[in-house]
Amino acid sequence: MNKYKLVLLFILLAQLTSTYASTPINISDKTEVYIDELHQYDINTIQNKEFKNLGEKVLNFGNNKATIWIRFKLQNNFHEPILHLKTALIEDVNLYTPIDEAVYDLQEDGYTKNFFDKEYKIPNTYFNINSDFNPDRYFYLKIDANYLQFWLYYGSSKSYLQYVYDTSIADGIYYGFILIMLIYNLFVYFSVKDDTYLYYVLYVLAVGLMVAHFQGHDAHLWGNIHFIAKRGPMWPAIAGLASVVFGYKFLKIKQTLPKLRALYYTGMGVFGIAILAVLFGFNLACSILNQIGGLFGAIIMLYSSITLINKGKKEARLFLIAFNCYLCAAVVFVLAGADIIPYNKLTDYAWQIGSTFEMFFLALAIGQKINELEMEKSNLIINQNKILEEKVTERTEELNATNEELSVLVEQVYQQNEMINKKNSDLESSINYAQRIQKSILPTDEELKANIQSFFIYYKPKDVVSGDIYWYEKMGDHHFFAAVDCTGHGVPGAFVSMMASNLLREIVAASKSPSPHEILDQLDEHVKKNFNQKNNNNKEGMDISLCIWDDTKENLYYAGAKNPLVILREDNKIETIKGDKKSVGGNIHPHYDAMRFTSHHIPLTDDIKGFYIFSDGIQDQFGGERGKKLMKKGLLDIIQKYGDLNVETQGQKIEADIEQWKGNQKQIDDMLLIGFLP
Known part of the structure; x- marks a missing residue:
């Protein structure tokens, strides 16, 4: 051209x-x-x-x-x-x-x-x-x-x-x-x-x-x-x-x-x-x-x-x-x-x-x-091809070396996996055994039926073992019934709950006065002493509702560490007696440390249709259409809803409503609700 x-x-x-x-x-x-x-x-x-x-x-x-x-x-x-x-x-x-x-x-x-x-x-x-x-x-x-x-x-x-x-x-x-x-x-x-x-x-x-x-x-x-x-x-x-x-x-x-x-x-x-x-x-x-x-x-x-x-x-x-x-x-x-x-x-x-x-x-x-x-462009392509060939060779060698290393690692992972599975199996066995031990300290249905007129217990641990427990003891002519919410849940909570059960039994056995506030005061001192809370910042403790009555069934005495006592009367009226604003143990602040628990006297009249004590796990649970917390008011509404039924039947209905509220939401804490008539 x-x-x-x-x-x-x-x-x-x-x-x-x-x-x-x-x-x-x-x-x-x-x-x-x-x-x-x-x-x-x-x-x-x-x-x-x-x-x-x-x-x-x-x-x-x-x-x-x-x-x-x-x-x-x-x-x-x-x-x-x-x-x-x-x-x-x-x-x-x-x-x-x-x-x-x-x-x-x-x-x-x-x-x-x-x-x-x-x-x-x-x-x-x-x-x-x-x-x-x-x-x-x-x-x-x-x-x-x-x-x-x-x-x-x-x-x-x-x-x-x-x-x-x-x-x-x-x-x-x-x-x-x-x-x-x-x-x-x-x-x-x-x-x-x-x-x-x-x-x-x-x-x-x-x-x-x-x-x-x-x-x-x-x-x-x-x-x-x-x-x-x-x-x-x-x-x-x-x-x-x-x-x-x-x-x-x-x-x-x-x-x-x-x-x-x-x-x-x-x-x-x-x-x-x-x-x-x-x-x-x-x-x-x-x-x-x-x-x-x-x-x-x-x-x-x-x-x-x-x-x-x-x-x-x-x-x-x-x-x-x-x-x-x-x-x-x-x-x-x-x-x-x-x-x-x-x-x-x-x-x-x-x-x-x-x-x-x-x-x-x-x-x-x-x-x-x-x-x-x-x-x-042609020279660049040729050079790039040479570079690519060299890189492919290098990568192939690296991959071969990596494959050998991976083979060793796979073997190590396999061995470690076997060890982990064994440890998990051992741990699961230990936790299941701990569950059996925890259940052994809970009162049996036969014991409760022999001493309490009517009751229901909705008890659902978040994990295998629980930080919530219910406790019952009869000393002489007095009956002691409590709902205990220990710090944490799972294995740590279970340790504290077992200590709480043992301490309550020791205090009640040694106490000459069946006053609930004195029992909680002594329990508070024992927990602080056992955890050496005066010398460290350990905050382990528990919230508790403790009820006491005698064989005459004329009066009921209650003391609470944060947790309340709810009374359902005729015409489905709800009455709430609040617990004191301190926990048992774990009170680092001097103000709460100096506080003493308070006893409340409730005459057992015919208009009372039920007493209810519980932990905070139910009211804090997320659920419903909007995925919000049930709250204390929601729980009381459920209790009030079935007030015309006997206590045992109430338990079945209340448990069904709580499960329906929870739906597919993950359980966030241990759940405990007790309804009873002495």
């Missing part, structure tokens, strides 16, 4: 050199000029002004704000004569042709006029010269252009045929080259999906439109769209912006030369402002910004490519060659526009020649870059 590009390039250059082999006569050096700075003269008043002959083959005014008047005389020595202004950048031009002694015939042209209304649908400005003009009088051209450089030609229509043909071939070859670059690189972009090609396509398109504007060929695209036609400098601005953006992306300035990012952004900003200026109608400002931006962009990209070449970036070499072509074209264009160097045939085609070389070398640079990236 590169060979074909090179052939097209040389054909184009050869055609450009022969473009002017047969051309009309250049009369630029035979004209006289007057510069109307204030735009104040017309054809009637301008004839009295003093014109000046520049003596140049090209009429170059560069960036221009004034109205330019050109006068000249013509000889009627051509068949069907034509006057040609060789430039496409004139916005408005009027030709005043002298007729007779005082009359002027007016013709209007310029690229702001509707292209399709012109007599000649070809670029540049052409005027037919009436054969009856007065050769002794001056012709006048009135020109308004923001950027003015042109040749003035005079010749017959026949002489223009070869001229138009030659220029058309040269321009056609150039645009063909542009089209080939666009199609080829767009195809490559869709094939390889590399954004570099897309940026290059956009850049080539912008340069092609810019050159088309310089040559006047863009009029074929939007000659009747006045908004675009009147904003010619827009295309150089867009091309300049595209060139800076392409250079920024191609050279990867963000990664390779981050310190130059601000300069590239500045170049983009200059062309961006130029585009805004021309859109708002400031064509001259746009032209000046285009020239400034063109030089600035060429310089920063030239510096960038040289710097990257020194860093070993191969793709920057062809980029440097390409932008040297761009730089030469830009310098020639700007210097000619500033009237520093002569404006001639070479400068007229500077953009075509420079952009052709530039795009050709840029295409080579992109291709080289993509090839290098493919090679790097």
Whole structure:
């Protein structure tokens, strides 16, 4: 493909050199000029002004704000004569042709006029010269252009045929080259999906439109769209912006030369402002910004490519060659526009020649870059495969070693698991044995039935053994019945509960007074002594409800450590006697340590339907639809609900309601509830 590009390039250059082999006569050096700075003269008043002959083959005014008047005389020595202004950048031009002694015939042209209304649908400005003009009088051209450089030609229509043909071939070859670059690189972009090609396509398109504007060929695209036609400098601005953006992306300035990012952004900003200026109608400002931006962009990209070449970036070499072509074209264009160097045939085609070389070398640079990236990608894949193979080998060896270690560990785990299972079995056996021991200290149903009129006991440990126990003892003619809630639950609670049972039995056996508050006071002292709570912070203890009555069953005496006594009377009325606000044992605070328990006397009258003592495990249990605690009120509501039933039947109903409340919720504490009538 590169060979074909090179052939097209040389054909184009050869055609450009022969473009002017047969051309009309250049009369630029035979004209006289007057510069109307204030735009104040017309054809009637301008004839009295003093014109000046520049003596140049090209009429170059560069960036221009004034109205330019050109006068000249013509000889009627051509068949069907034509006057040609060789430039496409004139916005408005009027030709005043002298007729007779005082009359002027007016013709209007310029690229702001509707292209399709012109007599000649070809670029540049052409005027037919009436054969009856007065050769002794001056012709006048009135020109308004923001950027003015042109040749003035005079010749017959026949002489223009070869001229138009030659220029058309040269321009056609150039645009063909542009089209080939666009199609080829767009195809490559869709094939390889590399954004570099897309940026290059956009850049080539912008340069092609810019050159088309310089040559006047863009009029074929939007000659009747006045908004675009009147904003010619827009295309150089867009091309300049595209060139800076392409250079920024191609050279990867963000990664390779981050310190130059601000300069590239500045170049983009200059062309961006130029585009805004021309859109708002400031064509001259746009032209000046285009020239400034063109030089600035060429310089920063030239510096960038040289710097990257020194860093070993191969793709920057062809980029440097390409932008040297761009730089030469830009310098020639700007210097000619500033009237520093002569404006001639070479400068007229500077953009075509420079952009052709530039795009050709840029295409080579992109291709080289993509090839290098493919090679790097291929080498990277090869290296990655080698690394992966090495890692696989290492991992395989590590896995083999790990498997051996795992085999040893599995054997060790298996042995440890057997040991754990044995220990769990031994522990379970021990706990089950402890359960049997704990049950042995609880009163039997036969003992209770023989001494208590009616009762029920709802007893449900959280674990195998419990920190809650119920205790009964008969000494002489007195009956002692208690619900005990020891600190903790499970094995620790069970130890404390067994101690509590033994201490109660010893105290009752040794006590000469069956007063419940004295029994609890003595129990408190024994617990503090057994746990040495005066010398450490041990808080082990218990909450207890203790009831005492004698064989006459006329009175019941109660004392409580935090836990209450609930009495159900006729008409299902609930009466609660609260326990004292201290526990048995574990009272570290001096205030509670000095407190004494209180006895309560309850006459056993016929309106009493039941007594109830319990631990806090039931009222603290979560359950119900909302998963909340039952609370003391909830428990009393259940007791009150079945007040019309006998005590034994109450127990069955109350137990069912508590289990229904609990549902699938996990039991959080030991549960104990005793209902009885002495």
